[in-house]
Amino acid sequence: MASRWADTEADAAEALRKKKEKEEKKRLKLRKQQAEEAAAQAALEAEARPSKRRRLSSGDDEAAEAAPSKEKEAERNLLRFEAGGWAPCRHTSNFETLNHIEEGSYGWVSRARELSTGEVVALKKVKMDLKQDGFPTTALREIALLQRARHPNIVSLHEVLSGSSPDEVVLVMEFVEHDLKTLQEDMPEPFLASEVKTLLKQLVGAVSFLHSNAILHRDLKTSNILLSNRGHLKIADFGMARYIPPPNAPLTQLVVTLWYRAPELLLGAEDYGAEIDMWSFGCIFGELLSKSPILQGKNEVDELSLIFALCGLPSEKSWPGFYRLPNARSLKIPRDTGARAAGQIRAKFPFLTNAGAELLSSLLSLNPEHRPTAEEVVNHSYFKEAPKPKPMEMFPTFPSKAGQEKRRRRASPNAPKRGDGHGVQNVDFSSIFASRDDEETGGGFQLKMV
C-alpha cells in the first residue's frame, strides 16, 4: 500500500512546475546578460566617441590635455553629499495619543503611537503665541538645532507635524522612558559610582559634540536629560539652545534654570560661552552623587550665596574679571581668608575619589576660564580609574513614569530578616478558624476577573 503522504499525481505536477520555473529563470538570466553586454558595448562606443560635454569652452587647452589621461584612469570615487529633501508636514492624525507626559513653558508633551508603523514616539506640541512674533523663535531654533545635531546621546527629532488648525505644530521625537529628575526622586538610593560615570560619560560626550558644532544648550538640568531602559542617556529640550553667535553680539542672561545657572550669568555677564554648560554639567555631577540638586537657591541672591558657600569666595587673583561684571559692584565680599574662601566641595562629597573631586571642583570653578572644556572632561582620568563606568547593558531598569508603568507589586513577602525571630512564639493563631462557622455555604466556586 502506498503511503498516505504519497500523492503521485500532485508530485508530478509540482515537479513540472518547478522545472518550468527553473527554465524561466535561466531564460531571464540569459536575457539580462545579453542586455548588459549590449550596454557595455554602447558605453564603450560612447567612450570612444569624442564627447561634446567634455569640452567646457573652445580653446580650453587644459581640458584637451586632461581628457586623454582620464580615459586611461579608472573612474575616480568622488564624495557624494546627501542631506535628503523636503516635503510638507504630515498631519497629526497619523498618530494616536497614548498618554500625557508633562506640560512645560514650551508646550505639551505626550506619548503616542504612529498608526501605520506602531512605533511609539513622544509628541511635543508647540505653544503658539501668534500675536507677538509669529512662529515662536525658541521652537524654530529647537527644530533647526535638532535637525543638525544628530548624535547617539541627543534625542532625535523624526519630523514635524501640522494639525487641522493653522497654529498647531507638533514635534515628533523618539520616546525615552525616563528623565533623570523623576527617576532620582523615585529611587531609594543614589546611583552607584560606576553608574554615575556611565551617565556622565554619555552626557559629556553629547555636550562636547554640541560645543564642537558651535551649539550652546543653555538649559542643562536633570529634568532635561532622558534615560532609556537600556541605560542610554539622551539630552532633550533645546528650547533655550542656540548657535554661538558672532563675537560681540549680546546674549540674554536669562537662561538656564536657576539651580544650574553659572555665577557669571547671575552676575549679569553678556558675553558668556560654552563654560555655562560646563557649570550646569558640574551641578548635575553633584546631583547624581547626592541624589538631589546641590544648589537649590530660592532666588538669584540666595543662589549666589549658596554657590559662594560651596565653592568659596571669588578674589581678584582667582577671577580677575569678576569686579567688572554688571552685578558685582553691589557685592561686598568680606576679606576672608582660610576655610571659607576655600570652598566645601571635598568635604561635601567624602566618597568621591581624588580624581573625581578634582574634576567636580574644576567644573564648579567660579572663574569660567578655569572650568575644563567638554573635550577635556571626556579624557579626564576620573573616567579611567576604578570603579570603571558600568556597561550600559548592565544598567538597572526602572518602571517608566512617562510610559505609565508602575512598580510591580511584590508577589511574595520578603524573606524574614535576622533578629525578627521572636515573632513565631507569640503569634495568636486563634482567629484562623474563628469565623468558619459564620461563613455562608452555597456560594460555590467563583472566577472573578480583576
Added chain:
Amino acid sequence: MQPSPLANPLATVAQLEESGSRLDGIPADLENSIRFAGARLTQAAGILLRLPQEVIAQAIVVFMRFWVGPEGGSLAEFGARQVSAASMYLTTKLSAYPKSPRSIVNVYTYLDSLPSTYTEPESLQDTSKADAYYVSEGTYQARRMELFETEQRVLKTLGFQVQVVLPYTLCITYLQALDAFSHPRATELAKRAFAHLNTALLSPQLLYLTHQPPSLATAAIYLAAKEVGIKLPAVEWWEVFDTDREELGFLVVGMLSVENFVEEERARWQKNKVPMTVEELEAAMQTSSNGTE
C-alpha cells in the same frame, strides 16, 4: 546619522518636473519671471535691512524651495512678495540678526512703491514720494498678520527644512587650497567667484536647489579664474573638491546663462511691474488672455 555639514536637502526630480503654480494653470515662463523677480526682491530687501549676504542668501533659497514641486506653494494662492517677506523674516529669526515685523513691512512697502520692477538705480535716490510708502497703523496690522500666516505656511510646506548650507566659506577654503591667494590679483578672483555665487542664487535653473555647495563653489572658482585670467593647476583639480567634469560644465553654463535671462526679463517687462501679489497676477493673466483673443 549626522547630516554632512557641507550638504543641503535637494529638490527631487518629481519636484522639479511639476509645481503648484503650473498645476493652477500659470504658464511656466510667467512663473519663472515672478520667481526671479521675487528672489531679486528678497536680495534688495536684505540689503535695505542691512543684513549680511549670508542671511540674504539663505532667505532666497528658502523662497525658491517654497515654490518647487506639486505640493509646493502656488502663485495663485500666495503672492511672491508675501512669501519673500516671510522667508526673510523667518531666516533672520534663526540668524544672529533678527528683524522686527515692523522693519520687514516697511522695507517691503518701500520696494513695492517703486514704479517698475527693473528700475534704474538713480531713481532710488528720489525721496520726494515718501507718502507712497507710508504704512498706516491699519495697513501695518494687516501686513503683520499676513506675514505671520505666510511664515507658518512656508514652514509647513517645507516640512521645517529651512536651513541652508552656503558655498561662500567653502569657496574661500578652496581658493586657499589651490594656493590662489599668493597671486597678486587674488582679491579680484575671490570677488568674481563670490559674484557668481550670488548670481547663481537668482538662477531660473534653481542651481542652489539642485547642486551641493562644494560643486557651486568649484564652478564659481573655475569661471572666475577664466575671467580674471589666473591659471589654475593644469590637472582636474575640481575632482579634489568632489565635483566631476559633467557637473562642473553644467554649473558653469548655468551660471553664465543667468545674464541672458536677465536681459530677456528686462526687455519683457520694460517699465512694467512683475505681478508680485495674487491680485496683480490675476489681473495680468486676465489682460494677457484678452490680448490673445
